Amino acid sequence: MLTLICFSINNWEKRKARKQQFMLSLAKRQDVAKVVYVEPALNLWRLIFSPGEELKDKGNQRRWLRALRFSYELAPEVQKLIILTPIFFLPFAFRLPFIYQLNLYLWLKFIRRKLKGLGFKEVILWLYNPYDFKLLSWFRQRCLAIFDWAEDWPEYFRDYPKRLREFLSRAQLQCIKEADLVFTVSVHLLKQAKVINPNTWLLRDGTNWEYFVKPKLYYTPADLKDIPHPILGYVGTVSFRFDAALVLALSQRLVYASIVIIGKILTLTPEIRLLQERKNVYFLGEKDYSELGGYLNNFDVCILPYLTEVKTPAPTKIYDYLASGKPIVSTSILELGFLSDYIWMARNYDEFTGFCVQALKENNAVKQRLRIEKAQENSWDKRADEIMEFVRNLLVKKGIEAKI
Incomplete structure (x- = not known):
């Protein structure tokens, strides 16, 4: 062997x-x-x-x-x-x-x-x-x-x-x-x-899709309990690809929504510092992969706020997002084009905000099932x-x- x-x-x-x-x-x-x-x-x-x-x-x-x-x-x-x-x-x-x-x-x-x-x-x-x-x-x-x-x-x-x-x-x-x-x-x-x-x-x-659909994951992690819904959630590192200016604008436009960021901060820019000061933005740090299901199941919408001018491969977490069944809003990342039937892809700040509003209103069991099935295929x-x-x-x- x-x-x-x-x-x-x-x-x-x-x-x-x-x-x-x-x-x-x-x-x-x-x-x-x-x-x-x-x-x-x-x-x-x-x-x-x-x-x-x-x-x-x-x-x-x-x-x-x-x-x-x-x-x-x-x-x-x-x-x-x-x-x-x-x-x-x-x-x-x-x-x-x-x-x-x-x-x-x-x-x-x-x-x-x-x-x-x-x-x-x-x-x-x-x-x-x-x-x-x-x-x-x-x-x-x-x-x-x-x-x-x-x-x-x-x-x-x-x-x-x-x-x-x-x-x-x-x-x-x-x-x-x-x-x-x-x-x-x-x-x-x-x-x-x-x-x-x-x-x-x-x-x-x-993805390990089973991490995100098991009934035992339907709980609220301790550091999410006091965060009000609706929750727009991001999982991943905060690096040069992360569009902090977009997330800052989103937090200002949707003041009724909480933005939860799970992952290590690799690049502490002035925009990230401003985000840390926002009352509706929560940095929860890095989590064990086996814990992510509990967090994603408490998100109302999963977001991918990446800079479009940076050539980015399809982010690893996209399949984890799909496995959760939750609506997904992303910037127009070229490498995600093959998943356009499953996610909202925004070309600018206005579209990103608008798609988040639409996604928060989604109540479609068929779309949820299709997203999970797509994750299972991958x-x-x-x-x-x-x-x-x-x-x-x-x-x-x-x-x-x-x-x-």
Whole structure:
């Protein structure tokens, strides 16, 4: 059976998105022996000089414990998934790519011994971070290499210096060229990658729809109890894509509605500060994925206030929104066009406000059922089926179908 080793760009965290969900669903399969989830590396120098910051929460403490012990941990969700946390000993790894590569090479020496000890064979290497492109040359004990192009990384890390963004551009191009199989999160990225590597395929995000329709989720979380309805709710990170000016205008126009934002603030702009001062806007912080059903079931309308001038893949949470059955109002994100029958898509502030008003009045059981059915068609487990079909076909072409 196959073993997947995923070098991720995200920690094994509360907000389980594409990277974690793919690996969880794959680990549940009978045709997969193990999944190794390699978190982004911790740097020893940060622990030495900023121990308070590095050890401020239990999640980070567990990561440091794994890293310093050179040990691994089994995911509580499925015992076939192993979590590894690398440690880098040389500083400035992300400022100077060659130092990152040196750190990675040294840590790879360790992981090779660890994998041999665990007896892994028929390994699929799965990459996300362009910084890890050297693994395509160094990690030879594999039957396939997959690059999941989940972001246009120079655009995503837009605050990086120009030289680093240029490096990211070259590195992600190298990953696309050298991978045996490339998945993209959007049509926009698919068109770019297909020219470079013909073995490129669109692989959209998914949902654990059952988290959002179980009767036990019909309760009111403690931090929602005192928030008056109607509730316009957003789930996701507050990053450069988040249109804070739109949400500010919405809070001013619909003063009778509460706007609830669930997720980590990554970019604290002046507009976000103004939002934090609004009496009808509530920032509730990041929640565990398993808790989201309780929140979405208390929303009256789910909103996606993203900047339209930023090229955005279909947001991961769109399928979670659909699974809740609640009306959805979004800005006109190009990549959401294929879902236009299920959501309101606004071209400007006036339309967004108007659609929210209409959505609050919706009382249509048929539309609710259709949204839930659409979510069920796009589960993470079904995405895992798609992944394994691509993998199986490619292994057959390589003449190693006996290993499946």
